[in-house]
Amino acid sequence: MGELEGKGPLGNHFDRVLQDDLFNQKSWEKAENKMFQFAVKTAVEKSNMQMDDIDCLIGGDLLNQIISSSFAARELNIPFLGIYGACSTFSEALLLGGLLIDSKSMDCVVCAASTHFSTAERQYRTPLELGTGRPPTSQRTTTASGACVLKNAGTGPRLTHCTLGKVIDWGIKDANNMGAAMAPAAADTIATHLLETAKAPKDYDYIVTGDLGHHGSEVLIKLLKQRGFDVSSNHADCGIQIYPEDADVQSGGSGCGCSAVVFSAYFLKQLMDASVKNLLLVSTGALLSPTSTLQGESIPGIAHAVAFEACKEG
C-alpha cells in the first residue's frame, strides 16, 4: 500500500504500508511489479500454501500490456493468465478463479490486481511534475496491490455466485468523471445478479462496488432505485473507504488495486470471522484509453459481480 492509503481508515488492516512509493526500485513501474509479487506471496503464505501448490495466477493491472502482472508472474514462476478489465480486474480474476475451480481442472488459484498512483498518472494523464488540478468528480488511482487465494476445499468464506458484466456506455466523455461512466455498468450487473439469483439487496450485508467514488455511488443508487432495487442502506464503495476523510482525493480512490486490497484486507477478514455474513463484490472498470479519448470515443464501463458468504453463521 502507498503511504496515503495507509493513513486511511483501513490502514491497520494492510500487510505492508510503504513509506517510499519506489519500494527501493529504480522506477515506479518496477515498484509496482514488486508490490504485485509481495501481495501474491503474502496471500499464498497466509493461506498456508506453497507457491508450487498454486495451479495458476490470474491477474492484471492498469499499465499498458499489464507489465506489472506479467513481470511479477515471471518471478513467481507459476502458470499465468493475464486479464484486463480496467478497475473491474479483481472481480474478473475472482470469478474466473472460481469457475476454473468449478471446472475441476484446478484446485487452487491466486487472484491479484495492482495499481500505482504514479505509474497510472504518467501513463493516463499528465506528468506528475505539472501538478495539474483536478475537478471534484475525479478519482485518485490507489497505490495498492491485493491478492486472494481460492481453493476447492477448506473452512474459509465461500465464493457462491458470479455474474459477468456487459460493456455499457452511456456516452460520458469526461475522463475526470469515471464514476458516472462506470455506474450504469455496475447498476446493470447488480440488477442482473439480483434478478438471476432471485435475491433482494437486503439479502446481502454489503453490496460493495469497486471504485465508483462519491459521485458514481450516488448515480448507482439512483439507477438501481429506478429499477426497483434499494441499495442505499447496505452499499459500500472501495474507492470511498480507502482514503482518510480529509485527504485531497476528490471523489475517492480508483484503480483495480483498490477493490483488491479493500476486499482482501478488510471485507475478507469480516467474512472469515463471520461478522459479515455475506456480500456482493462488484469491481467496476472504465474501459477507456488515452488513444480512444483522443479519437473522440466515450467511456465504456464494465462491472463483474462475485458473491461471498461466511462459511458459518456468526
Add this chain to the structure above:
Amino acid sequence: MGELEGKGPLGNHFDRVLQDDLFNQKSWEKAENKMFQFAVKTAVEKSNMQMDDIDCLIGGDLLNQIISSSFAARELNIPFLGIYGACSTFSEALLLGGLLIDSKSMDCVVCAASTHFSTAERQYRTPLELGTGRPPTSQRTTTASGACVLKNAGTGPRLTHCTLGKVIDWGIKDANNMGAAMAPAAADTIATHLLETAKAPKDYDYIVTGDLGHHGSEVLIKLLKQRGFDVSSNHADCGIQIYPEDADVQSGGSGCGCSAVVFSAYFLKQLMDASVKNLLLVSTGALLSPTSTLQGESIPGIAHAVAFEACKEG
C-alpha cells in the same frame, strides 16, 4: 484480413479480405474494432447461433487497454471477459472458454483475438511515415481478426486438453527478435503438455505455434530436441503460414490475430472434415511494453497450449 494477408497461401480461406485497411473508418483503431466485431458476428452466424445464445465473449488484442476488444464488446452487447496475453491471447481465450464450459456455468462461449499492422506499428514501434527498415529477425504484425465458438455439445471438433504456460524470460532484449524471446516459453509449454498427457509429438498431426516466425521456429525445434522431443516433422507456425512466400515480412507474421485466423479459418476446417485428426495449438506471446523496454527490461514470453481433435476419424 488485411490485403497482404489475403494474398498469402491461406487467402481463399478467409471470410473477408479488406482492400482498405481503414475498413471505412476514420482511424485504424476504429477499423480494428470493426474487424473484431465482424469476426465475432461471423463466427456466431457460422455456428448457427444467435448472439443472445452466447454466454460470454472472451477476447483481447494488442492495443493499450485492449480497446479493440472492449469497444467491440460494447457493440456486441454480451457479457465480456477481457484478457491480455500478447500474441498468446487466442489460445488463452480458447482454454478459458473450454474450462468455463467444463465448469457447467456456460454452454456457449465465443473466443476472439485481433491485431492490425498499422495500429500496432504506431503504438509499439515508430510512425509508419518514417519507413523504418527492419532486421531479418523482425516480424510483421498481422492485420487480422479471428473468432471461434465453443459449445458444450455438438458434432464439431473437440477441445480435449489445455496446458497453461508460465512466463519465461531468457534475457533477450531485442524487440526485433521476438520469435527467439517466445521460443523458450513455447518449448516449455509443449514439453509440459506432452509430459502431463503422456503423449509424444507424433501423436499430433500438427503442433502449431502462434507466431514464432522462421527464426523462432528454428529455436523452438532445437530447444525441444534438447528435451527429447522431435517436432521437426509436424511443427507448423501461424506466423510462417500467413504471408505469401515472397512478401517482405522478414521472419513472418505476428500479433494475436495471426493464430486466431490461421486456426479459425484454416486448421479448424481441416479438423471439421477430419483431414487433420488432431492438433495442438500453442499461441505464443511476448509480454514486453515500450515502457519496460525503455527501462532496460528483457522480453518475457508466454505460451498456452490447447489440444483439439476431429470429432470422427476421417
